[in-house]
Amino acid sequence: MRFLQSGENQRDIFYSAAGSYPEYSRTIPRNNTQKQNYYYPIAFFGGSFTGIPVDLQEEYLKEAFVFVKTGRVSGIRLSTRPDYINETILVLLKKYGVTTIELGAQSTDSEVLQQSGRGHTPEDIQNASQMVRAYGFELGIQMMIGLPGDNYERSMQTASDIVSFGAQNTRIYPAIIVKGTTLERRYREGKYTPLSLELAVEWTKDLVRIFEKSNVSVIRMGLHPSDELVIGKSLIDGPFHPSFKEIVMTKIWEEIIHAKLKGTTSYNIRISVSDRQMHYAIGYKQANKVQLQARGYTVQFAGNPAFSQYQIDVCDN
CATH class of the missing domain: 3.40.50 (Rossmann fold)
Known part of the structure; x- marks a missing residue:
């Protein structure tokens, strides 16, 4: 799977500001990506793909679609915000072979979304989910536990909502405190306390059972162990562990x-x-x-x- 970082203009308080979309699409190897009879997809992650200018979206999709048409990849998947989905966007994505859309919902609780500065509502998540499914895309919905205002019951309800919205896959991320974010400031002011690793594992364990019971594939638990997180360069506090999934299992x-x-x-x-x-x-x-x-x-x-x-x-x- 190729991860191509898209531009970021959302107001998340738990991410550092991301740079503009680099010219990564030119670096995709031209050789066959087949491995063990499985063709990997091209993935646009790291931001809200449908939030960048439409002409830029189309430029990158055209480049990726070459690999779809020649059968060298299984499709294209991308992540975006729920409020960056509309019918015009979905028609464009369908045209260029996008197969999976993951919505960065993080929570379906209105108070959690408001306190976290997400800028979208539970209704945005539900409406976007309905549109994504209506256009025949595979739907993924990402959630984040331990955000401001979150608790065990609200996280479990988010999981239940994700199931009811028709998601086929999900990712579960624990909220952590990264340098240079609003969440760091709140943490320094004593206005926010992250989950302990033990609690994050317990919550995730119960979330996994909810999803598995409804045949929703959990394709990731925990944050990607980037060098900056592993060595603690950008991590201030929070339940990060490079073997988070293994501990949950x-x-x-x-x-x-x-x-x-x-x-x-x-x-x-x-x-x-x-x-x-x-x-x-x-x-x-x-x-x-x-x-x-x-x-x-x-x-x-x-x-x-x-x-x-x-x-x-x-x-x-």
Whole structure:
């Protein structure tokens, strides 16, 4: 997937100002992007693509559409603000092979949106979602937890709204404090406190279960571990962790394992799970395995390629 950063003119209080759209479209490799029988899409992310001038949108879409027409990519996906969607824009995006539109909703709670300076309303999110789906695009809706005014119930309601709006995929980001933002100023003034990592993980765990129950694909948990965040150059405070998803999945599997062990009398056990889930079942830094051992279990984990995502079997070892 190619990530091409678009220009940014929105009023988010949790992002640093982004630069203007660079000439990245000229750098896309001309070789085939097929890998393991899957063609990757071209992605315009990092801002609100439909917020840049229409002639510039068309220029970049034309360049990307060359790869769509020749079958070298699976399509084009982009992110934008809910209030930057209209029928004229959607006709243009359809013309040039855009397949997926992700809306940066962040929350569907009016108070959270107002306190966060988002500049759009819950109605904007719902209306944009309806239009995106009506034009046949795959709909993604991004959410952010721990914004000013947010709480557990409001985040869970946002997830439920995202499901009801017909999203096919979502991204869950925890709000963090970055240098040079309004949120940093509020933090310095004692007017905002970010979520702890522990709370962010707990909320995200519950959000994931809501989305999965409704077959909404969670395509990202946590912020991309850029160099500036990893080394702390731009990070002031907040629940950033480069292995955020792994920690969340560890907590999900902790609950699954504990529920399965209820009524088990043996303390020498073998836990079988899906091959793809085994590292999550064992846990980040083997947290679940260590916890079981601390409770007196002698435990062995095994992967089974025939198991479904959360299928588990426990037997005497």
